Amino acid sequence: MNCLHYWRAMSGIIGRELWRFITQRERFISALVRPLIWLFVFAAGFRAALGLAITPPYETYILYEVYITPGLIGMIQLFNGMQSSLSMVYDREMGSMRILMVCPLPRWFLLLSKLLAGTFVSILQVYVFLGIAWFYDIHAPWQGYLWVLPTLMLSGLMLGALGLLLSSFIKQLENFAGVMNFVIFPMFFMSTALYPLWKMKESSALLATLAEYNPFSQAVELIRFALYGQFNQQAFFYTLGAFMVFMAAAIVGYNPSKGMMSKKGGG
């Protein structure tokens, strides 16, 4: 077992995931359609209803479409993380996950590689989305498009790790609908993706508090600031911490002697 073995395995896992994503045209299109509908339809309709004050990182009044763009980037990564977790449950049921789990590498490394693969796919989606948004007159400073890359890595890893953790708990594919209702929707709507925190405070202090401590909000804020060339330290450490907690729990979840895998039945 040497570094080359780790490198080859990781490249293999990431390459496979990217290839699958590129060749599955429907998946590519549907991943883009969702945020674009939010941007072109929801944001356009909501623009008049919501007045936005000037808050960092913005230095001037902005359109609502500009405000929700980082939230929609987060949405792409959130759905992608859950999609990866869904595919892991599917792979486990269908058996192809077994091939990964019986290869002679530490399980944490295999899970991390799988996570990185999913994150790269989500970054690909985000840049295509940003490209389309650019033609819709949503422009960030050019350096923002570079600054956002490392933050997308972190937010993608954090949301992917959450998906991974959930997949270790889900026994059957059918149970996945529950994830949509109990994780994705609350996480997305109770966040700063669609409306700023100060606006939420006006209607509900509790909702604002929940949104503030929601890791998804922090990831969105990290992306929002990075897109304007700024570093949000609090959001960075919060997202990093959330990633580490979710990842550690997912590794335990996939440990055959400690986690949920030990409680699952078999043939």
Place this chain on the structure above:
Amino acid sequence: MTINNSSALCIEQLSYAYSGKKALDQVSFSIQPGECTLLLGPNGAGKSTLFSLITRLYDSREGQISLCGYDIKRQTRLALAKLGVVFQQSTLDMDLTVMQNLLYHTALHGIARKVALPRIQQELERLNMFERRFEKIRQLNGGHRRRVEIARALLHKPALLLLDEPTVGLDVPSRLAIVDYVHQLATEENLAVLWASHLIDEIFPDDHLVVLHKGCVKAKGTVTEVLAATDSTSIKDAFYNLTQGEAT
């Protein structure tokens, strides 16, 4: 407990339970290199559970499993490197080609591409599948998919090949071809084989048998030894007696 280094697989006093219900109870047996052992048992005997434990998908608190002298719990990676597996369900990626699936496997085992390519060619040629290497798995029939899975399981040169009912759902010619090929591998490559099955016509006269029923080993040894121990004239009768009429 001592580990037998000469055995390709050594299982000692292995037990496993699902929510208190015993699936395996004090299972012990070993397989030597070049030996083809058929793990016989009706549905629900514990064969797949045993395979999940050998492949470390599950963990057992009771008993010990070692592959080529490596303890599966403490030396997991060294043990898994010696193992080739064909699972009951297909584990190939349907949307990738034969070649992509095999290259993915070699990457997971850390095999360099320049080493992997001739090995893939060799294994596919032996199974008459090389011409179809650029076809997607989805386009292959069940028998050909199984051949690809067997080729894949051999790419990293394992010492032990596990096959979990690999012929289920295949037509007779495909089934016979796979049975013959695996037996040939054991003889010519000195490969240890553990083949789970509930089909007794897959047994060759020189094979070793382990009969599993309700999680317990009911008989083990060569075909002749099992016949003698059960006072039977055919494996079908022996299996019938040991599993009280649950043979298929």
